[in-house]
Amino acid sequence: MTVPLLEVHDLTIAFPAAWPVRNLSFSVAGGETVAIVGESGSGKSLTALALMRLLPGAARISSGRIDFVGQDLVTFSEPAMRKVRGARLAMIFQEPMTSLNPVLTIGAQIVDVLRLHENLSRRAARARAIELLDLVRVADPHRRIDDYPHRLSGGMRQRVMIAIAVACGPRLLIADEPTTALDVTIQAQVLDLLDGLRRDLGMGLLLITHDLSVVGQWADRVIVMYAGCKVEEGVPDVILHRPRHPYTEGLLAASPRTAEGSSYRDGLLREIRGSIASALGEQGCPFRPRCPKAAPACTLAPPPAVVVQPGHLAACPVLNPRQARDAVA
Amino acid sequence: MTSARRVLKALVRNGLAAIPTVLAIVILNFFLLQLAPGDAADVIAGESGAATEESMRQLRARLGLDLPVVAQLQAYLSNLAQGSLGFSPRYNMPVADLILQRLPQTLMLLWMALGFAFVLGVTLGTVMALNAGRWPDRMISVLTLLLYSVPGFWIGLMLIVLFSIKLGWLPSGGAETIASGFTGLDLVLDRLRHMILPALTLSLFFIAVYARLTRAAVMEVAEQDFVRTARAKGLSGFTVGFRHILRNALLPVTTLAGMHIGGVLGGAVVVETVFSWPGLGRLAFEAVLRRDYNVLLGVLLLSSFLVIIANMMVDLLQAWLDPRIEVR
Numbered sequence: 001m002t003v004p005l006l007e008v009h010d011l012t013i014a015f016p017a018a019w020p021v022r023n024l025s026f027s028v029a030g031g032e033t034v035a036i037v038g039e040s041g042s043g044k045s046l047t048a049l050a051l052m053r054l055l056p057g058a059a060r061i062s063s064g065r066i067d068f069v070g071q072d073l074v075t076f077s078e079p080a081m082r083k084v085r086g087a088r089l090a091m092i093f094q095e096p097m098t099s100l101n102p103v104l105t106i107g108a109q110i111v112d113v114l115r116l117h118e119n120l121s122r123r124a125a126r127a128r129a130i131e132l133l134d135l136v137r138v139a140d141p142h143r144r145i146d147d148y149p150h151r152l153s154g155g156m157r158q159r160v161m162i163a164i165a166v167a168c169g170p171r172l173l174i175a176d177e178p179t180t181a182l183d184v185t186i187q188a189q190v191l192d193l194l195d196g197l198r199r200d201l202g203m204g205l206l207l208i209t210h211d212l213s214v215v216g217q218w219a220d221r222v223i224v225m226y227a228g229c230k231v232e233e234g235v236p237d238v239i240l241h242r243p244r245h246p247y248t249e250g251l252l253a254a255s256p257r258t259a260e261g262s263s264y265r266d267g268l269l270r271e272i273r274g275s276i277a278s279a280l281g282e283q284g285c286p287f288r289p290r291c292p293k294a295a296p297a298c299t300l301a302p303p304p305a306v307v308v309q310p311g312h313l314a315a316c317p318v319l320n321p322r323q324a325r326d327a328v329a
Numbered sequence: 330m331t332s333a334r335r336v337l338k339a340l341v342r343n344g345l346a347a348i349p350t351v352l353a354i355v356i357l358n359f360f361l362l363q364l365a366p367g368d369a370a371d372v373i374a375g376e377s378g379a380a381t382e383e384s385m386r387q388l389r390a391r392l393g394l395d396l397p398v399v400a401q402l403q404a405y406l407s408n409l410a411q412g413s414l415g416f417s418p419r420y421n422m423p424v425a426d427l428i429l430q431r432l433p434q435t436l437m438l439l440w441m442a443l444g445f446a447f448v449l450g451v452t453l454g455t456v457m458a459l460n461a462g463r464w465p466d467r468m469i470s471v472l473t474l475l476l477y478s479v480p481g482f483w484i485g486l487m488l489i490v491l492f493s494i495k496l497g498w499l500p501s502g503g504a505e506t507i508a509s510g511f512t513g514l515d516l517v518l519d520r521l522r523h524m525i526l527p528a529l530t531l532s533l534f535f536i537a538v539y540a541r542l543t544r545a546a547v548m549e550v551a552e553q554d555f556v557r558t559a560r561a562k563g564l565s566g567f568t569v570g571f572r573h574i575l576r577n578a579l580l581p582v583t584t585l586a587g588m589h590i591g592g593v594l595g596g597a598v599v600v601e602t603v604f605s606w607p608g609l610g611r612l613a614f615e616a617v618l619r620r621d622y623n624v625l626l627g628v629l630l631l632s633s634f635l636v637i638i639a640n641m642m643v644d645l646l647q648a649w650l651d652p653r654i655e656v657r
């Protein structure tokens with residue numbers, strides 16, 4: 001196998017008094033879609049911002065490596081990072097309504113990034129911006145380019161955000177809940193668009209979502225996060241139908257099934273009792289306070305993710321009693 | 330309809346809508362002035378030092394001061410309806426001419442003061458916001474607090490002491506060097522030199538106001554999602570700061586700047602007196618001392634128009650800065 005596009009090793013993000021992401025490791029290959037799922041507050045957005053090196057002021061990367069195309073982004077200076085952002089590594093955000101500058105035309109905002117990284121003339125950049133709007137299927141791009149964001153619907157704005165993100169042909173695109181704020185019919189269109197662009201541009205796609213139905217259809221691999229830790233990883237088929245971690249099982253039971261022939265009427269949705277706040281200060285497995293299968297071994301140390309099957313990792317001491325003991329020893 | 334025509338129509342419509350407001354201001358001021366003790370006849374008599382009951386009565390009759398208050402108001406309003414602001418016995422010329430003579434000086438002072446206030450205030454505010462909580466922020470904070478709380482005339486006097494008397498860099502008053510015979514560029518420079526100290530004095534309070542407004546606005550905009558988008562594009566801190574943050578932060582600042590124009594005009598009364606600047610402010614001050622109410626009412630009338638026009642211009646500026654606002 002060639003060098004993977006992105007390899008994150010033991011990433012830990014620290015606030016002065018909290019560690020919202022702990023020892024997170026995962027990788028994304030070129031052309032691959034990796035989904036990160038997990039409930040609100042599990043650290044998905046912070047992970048994405050850490051990859052961009054755009055963490056909020058109080059947060060910092062306290063340990064770990066982010067190897068992107070063979071170079072560790074954690075060691076990059078701010079000027080070096082600016083050359084990467086928007087060019088080889090791009091990101092789109094959850095809130096299309098507020099993510100565009102209200103006083104600049106959408107054309108100006110696309111041209112911004114093109115002129116910065118591609119050294120294009122004003123004219124050429126504008127022509128390219130029109131092409132990009134066409135690429136993300138904005139109708140009538142010649143006229144739309146001079147519109148201000150408030151004239152566009154949420155779905156259209158998210159398309160413009162995508163045009164900005166792919167303008168310079170990034171190797172990896174991070175999409176943080178790109179469709180959460182959109183209505184269902186638009187969601188599928190936007191995800192289709194992202195998927196098509198991934199294929200055509202050969203880029204990796206890190207798709208952050210808390211919608212499990214998105215995962216089955218669009219992801220090649222799924223990472224389940226809970227309270228800043230990776231609890232399970234595998235292909236969608238395994239994660240959605242044969243999960244091993246109690247948290248993933250709970251998450252599935254709490255989601256309407258999307259498999260054909262089934263509907264939410266077939267069974268009651270079950271909630272996971274307790275709240276993610278209970279993970280705070282937990283010495284062992286972060287999910288233990290809410291886990292129906294919790295055992296004494298779970299209090300010892302944060303369980304490492306171990307291979308339960310080729311390509312399927314889970315971090316649960318009950319599943320792997322021996323590893324849990326080894327980790328403590 | 331083209332936008333230029335739309336803007337023109339909006340101006341005319343707003344101007345007409347302002348007429349009742351201005352009328353109300355005139356009437357209110359008229360009655361307020363009646364509350365002040367004494368009248369023009371008392372002042373004139375006091376100055377001449379030798380007035381009899383008889384000459385006072387004649388003077389009052391000539392000035393129309395012997396009429397009942399309501400009749401005086403009626404006379405003033407009917408004059409106004411014919412486009413006349415009345416006559417000033419003290420200056421022995423029509424009030425309108427007197428005001429027009431002084432207006433350009435005050436407008437120049439006003440523009441320069443507002444320019445200082447805006448440029449310096451926005452710059453200081455931006456520096457504060459970008460260094461929030463660190464020493465540049467703290468230092469400028471203390472400075473703005475001082476500018477807020479120290480009276481303008483005192484600062485004006487101190488500036489005269491420092492720059493005119495001790496250092497001798499700038500003139501201490503007046504609008505130009507008398508009998509200098511300057512022409513062309515020299516004349517312009519001479520006038521500018523005379524304007525610097527009064528304009529600065531007038532602007533200090535507003536520098537503080539704008540600095541604090543800008544600080545708050547920049548800090549709020551910096552938290553917005555689109556700023557994160559701009560950073561994610563790889564733009565430098567400078568580009569993000571100016572193109573994306575400041576441009577948006579100026580929207581609330583301009584709104585409030587419009588509201589302060591009345592305050593700047595009020596400050597002009599003090600500053601023009603301190604710097605013997607021949608503008609409307611000093612004219613108003615003299616008119617009060619001399620109970621020359623026709624002049625004072627004229628100045629107040631014009632000032633209210635100035636404030637209204639300035640606010641209309643701010644509205645237009647806003648519509649230009651913010652595409653979400655349509656000119657209505």
Ligand SMILES: Nc1ncnc2c1ncn2[C@@H]1O[C@H](COP(=O)(O)OP(=O)(O)OP(=O)(O)O)[C@@H](O)[C@H]1O
Pocket residue numbers: 015018020038039040041042043044045046047058210
């Ligand atoms: N300034 C802060 N100080 C301490 N903890 C913080 C701070 N900001 C965020 N956090 C914590 O970081 C954790 C992860 O937040 P993050 O935004 O990454 O979650 P998320 O998985 O993206 O959730 P969502 O689905 O709601 O977007 C949260 O539990 C939050 O409480």
Ligand SMILES: [Mg+2]
Pocket residue numbers: 044045046176177
């Ligand atoms: Mg999030």
